[in-house]
Amino acid sequence: MARRWTLATLRAECLRALRRKDVRLDVRRLEKCQAQLHYVPNGPAFVTADPMQVGLINAAVHEMLHYVMDEFLDPFLGVRMKEVALDAWEERIARTIITSPAEYQAWVRAIERKLEGDH
Numbered sequence: 358m359a360r361r362w363t364l365a366t367l368r369a370e371c372l373r374a375l376r377r378k379d380v381r382l383d384v385r386r387l388e389k390c391q392a393q394l395h396y397v398p399n400g401p402a403f404v405t406a407d408p409m410q411v412g413l414i415n416a417a418v419h420e421m422l423h424y425v426m427d428e429f430l431d432p433f434l435g436v437r438m439k440e441v442a443l444d445a446w447e448e449r450i451a452r453t454i455i456t457s458p459a460e461y462q463a464w465v466r467a468i469e470r471k472l473e474g475d476h
């Protein structure tokens with residue numbers, strides 16, 4: 358895909374991914390991480406987040422960043438380098454979401470629908 362990402366397009370793509378019917382989100386206690394993702398590229402995904410450790414917007418953004426960007430980053434970034442990049446994008450994108458009432462409402466609604474099992 359010949360496409361130059363911006364934070365805005367990346368944020369929109371992450372929300373679009375989160376809204377997919379085959380992308381699930383659940384909350385439960387996690388021992389070794391704050392959130393995790395199991396997925397098939399461009400296919401079904403299952404996000405688990407521990408809300409006692411991490412906010413659900415941050416968790417959803419981070420795991421959707423993996424879903425959207427892993428295929429582009431994996432060829433040239435090691436796991437730790439990739440996490441540095443994703444953590445930085447997560448922080449910027451989550452801050453924009455939290456400070457924008459429209460973005461906040463869109464993300465909260467998408468997350469609530471997942472938690473209600475309503476996709």
Ligand SMILES: [Zn+2]
Binds near residue numbers: 423
């Ligand atoms: Zn990560």
